Amino acid sequence: MSDSTPPPDLPLVAFDLIGVLAEPSWREIDGAPDRERWHRLRAGAIEEADFWDPAAAAAYRACLRLRTDRLALVSRLRARGHRIALATNFARAWLAVVREQLGGSGLVDHWLCSGELGVAKPDPRFWSHLRGLAPAVVVVDDQLDNVVAARAAGLIGVWALPGADLEARLFAALAGARGPLP
Amino acid sequence: MRGPVDYSPLLTELGLSAADAAHVLAAAAGSHARLAELRRALVGAVPAGCAAFALGSLGRHESSALSDLDLAVVYRRGALDPADAHRARDTVAAALRARGLDVADKTFHSAVALDDLLGDIGGRDDSNDHLTYRALLLTEGAWLANAADAAAIVEQVFGAYTAGAITRGRYLTSLSNDLHRYYRTICVDYRFKVENAGKHWAVRYFKLRHSRKLWHLANLAVFCRAALLPDEARDGWLAEQLPRPPLLRVADALRPLGGLHLCAGLVNAYDAFLAALAEPDTRRALDLLAYDLREASPVFRRLRAGAERFDEAATAVVGHLWQRSPDHLVRYGLL
Incomplete structure (x- = not known):
């Protein structure tokens, strides 16, 4: 194996989107969020037009932004040879915005969106999609329930809390997953 | 949020x-x-x-x-x-x-x-x-x-x-000290604004006795609670708690310390304060209130009575923290 070829057994790193790689949540621009309707949208059971009005839909697309500091972290992981997944409870209609902002960066290898899969975190069926992608998967999520559920499903969970040093804790988890990092 | x-x-x-x-x-x-x-x-x-x-x-x-x-x-x-x-x-x-x-x-x-x-x-x-x-x-x-x-x-x-590699403190006291410092700063700032800058005194006075004090109490409670957590869990818990509204922060700190019931008094007193601040007539009365005439003002007396109820509730919370997290409260909150 050459120096530039990553070891094949490096864990896949699966990032949550809102609260980890991007902001904001739809709830932050909706004056009266309807959680029940959201649960249907995120599972692909309804379309966005049944969720909120066109003005809200346009405003959310305009607000939605990837975090440059977190994209830099993803780039560093890729440089180490990790494959990257996006594992998100998200409406499929909004994914195009994220794809457009990522452009041709090629940062994300696998896209797991609840709106496309028809099942949302923390449902074990969501994690089974991830487990099929790699022998070892590290899940980075800002929702503790999802981290706990991922661990219960045999994945490695890292809780991404605002302010806590995510990069240090992620690399510690990766080191624990396969020994010292290269 | x-x-x-x-x-x-x-x-x-x-x-x-x-x-x-x-x-x-x-x-x-x-x-x-x-x-x-x-x-x-x-x-x-x-x-x-x-x-x-x-x-x-x-x-x-x-x-x-x-x-x-x-x-x-x-x-x-x-x-x-x-x-x-x-x-x-x-x-x-x-x-x-x-x-x-x-x-x-x-x-x-x-x-x-x-x-x-x-x-x-x-x-x-x-x-x-x-x-x-x-x-x-x-x-x-x-x-x-x-x-x-x-x-x-x-x-x-x-x-x-x-x-901060050297100064952060095991309990992140570099942050709690800065938050305490800010609270004391706004308390002193009240003196300058009213005595030197000629600003209205009454609304500021009652904010100090309610919202500012609740903010400070929430910080004290959260850091007292955090001190009892395992070291590796502390920063994350603080990062999660600090942006929450003060009443919820106090409750989240007191719940595992067996003092949640003490929040009822805070909620009642704080609700009365928010009610008063949402009344245009009350705001106007406070803006026009001369300090020397305050005792003759029903609005002032009502809000002061509310502030005293709030103090009682806050004192009970501090008393509970004193019992359940005395080391942190004394060493880092007071001394």
Whole structure:
């Protein structure tokens, strides 16, 4: 194996989107969020037009932004040879915005969106999609329930809390997953 | 806070009804609706490398229609030209004023560089304004424009304390000391504003005796609770707690310490305070109230009685912390 070829057994790193790689949540621009309707949208059971009005839909697309500091972290992981997944409870209609902002960066290898899969975190069926992608998967999520559920499903969970040093804790988890990092 | 603040589980735990906290609930719902509306209106108002925040009562989700808005625009030097950041601040302020909001030009009169807020904490160039920004971004900063940069900025502020290799303290006392320092600063600031700058005294006085004191109490309670957590869990818990509204912070700290019931008195007294601040006649009476005539004012006497009830409730909370986390309260909160 050459120096530039990553070891094949490096864990896949699966990032949550809102609260980890991007902001904001739809709830932050909706004056009266309807959680029940959201649960249907995120599972692909309804379309966005049944969720909120066109003005809200346009405003959310305009607000939605990837975090440059977190994209830099993803780039560093890729440089180490990790494959990257996006594992998100998200409406499929909004994914195009994220794809457009990522452009041709090629940062994300696998896209797991609840709106496309028809099942949302923390449902074990969501994690089974991830487990099929790699022998070892590290899940980075800002929702503790999802981290706990991922661990219960045999994945490695890292809780991404605002302010806590995510990069240090992620690399510690990766080191624990396969020994010292290269 | 992602969505509207949900006080209902706490009220149920305390055996209180929605009517017991009607003004707390109304302020939370109204604040969330106002934030959502403003965020939609301010889409694209600031460039990348810059974020706009609402601080103060709106950021705490405790605002009423009468509340002013403390606008903070923070930018990264190197990512954005300062002149562009200042223009963005003017644009946002103008857009907010056009919607009828009272945007004060005091501490937050211009855009501020994040590097300046974090580069000299505790040093000779660390001003009251910088302290104010740090404390409020961490504890009551709600983004208004550019949520992605806003989240990264708040994380960097928190990280400035956790990253202190020598001075952070096992219990992150570098941060708790800065928050305590801010509280004492605004208490002294009251003296300057009223005695020297000729500002109205009454509203400031009652804010000190309610919202400011609750903010401080919440910080004390959260850090006392955090001190009892395993070391590896502490920073994360603090980062999660500090942006929450003060009543919820006190409750989350007291619950595992067996003192949750003590929050009922705080909720009752605070609800009465928010009710008063949401009444135009009360605000007007306070704005016109001469200090020497205060005892003749029914509004003053009513609010002072409420402040005394709030003090009783807060004292009971401190007494409980004294019993359950005495080491931290004495060594780090007092001494």
